Amino acid sequence: MKQQRRNYGQYCGLAGALDVVGERWTLLIVRELLTGPCRYNELQANLPGIGTNLLAERLRFLVDTGLVRQRAKDGSKVKMYELTTQGEGLREPVLALARWGLGLLGAPTSEDVVRPRWGALAVEAMIDPSLAGPDERYEFRIDDEVFHIDVTDGKVSVRHGKSALDPALVVTTDARTFVEIGSGRLSPLEATLTHRLTMDGDPEATLRCSRLLGLVG
The missing domain is CATH 3.30.1050.10 (SCP2 sterol-binding domain)
Structure with missing residues (x-):
């Protein structure tokens, strides 16, 4: 049985988008996949701080909503996550947010992670x-x-x-x-x-x- 997720209940494009990608970590998962397909352990390594259960839950939701799909890597049993055509539609919005966010960054600290x-x-x-x-x-x-x-x-x-x-x-x-x-x-x-x-x-x-x-x- 699928978990019932909260939504804004507003008939608006922005609200509809946030119903899908507005939860914590979701857009950062999309960010990783914008640079190419990733294995589960690669996603976890590049998202320090996310718990494995939460990552699995977010990925299941993104697959269910048609933004992400799984495929075998070069015919092997290794599973890769990649964006679908619908997921690729997030490229420009994510890049725009990244461009805007660059101007908000302060001086990096020793605790800040960068990849x-x-x-x-x-x-x-x-x-x-x-x-x-x-x-x-x-x-x-x-x-x-x-x-x-x-x-x-x-x-x-x-x-x-x-x-x-x-x-x-x-x-x-x-x-x-x-x-x-x-x-x-x-x-x-x-x-x-x-x-x-x-x-x-x-x-x-x-x-x-x-x-x-x-x-x-």
Whole structure:
């Protein structure tokens, strides 16, 4: 018997959305799946503080509501969770919230947890497609996470978990530094001078990438 969940009882699109994704941890689970399919133990490792029973309950609900599905990994018995087409519809709202939330972040504390895959999502949230330049690729190496931005025919996409082919720029840093840069608490120049960030590539490509991410005017 399914657990009866509370709802707002309001005939409104926002209320209807919050009935599904408004509970604690739900959007953070979606955040993890926006960067690609995950095993259950990967989700638990990247969501420090969530109990295993609560994670299982949230995942069951997301599967029941059609936002998430399970599939076997490459024909094996290993089960992966991934977003459905309906779940992918949350990408823009989640990125908008992440973009807005970057401006609210204070200085990180020693207790704050940060994961490199969150840096990948931060990049996606920071992009302003109207500032796309010529066709080229920018690769990011954040701790052990590798991804890149692809600019082709004026369209911008982020390729999670993939190195770039012939990147015009390679950025190397750690997750904490990258989120601090995204929040505006640390400038790329300051991070470079303090050896927390390295940028290897054409100076003009560096400038174009910085503009695309809103890091320079």
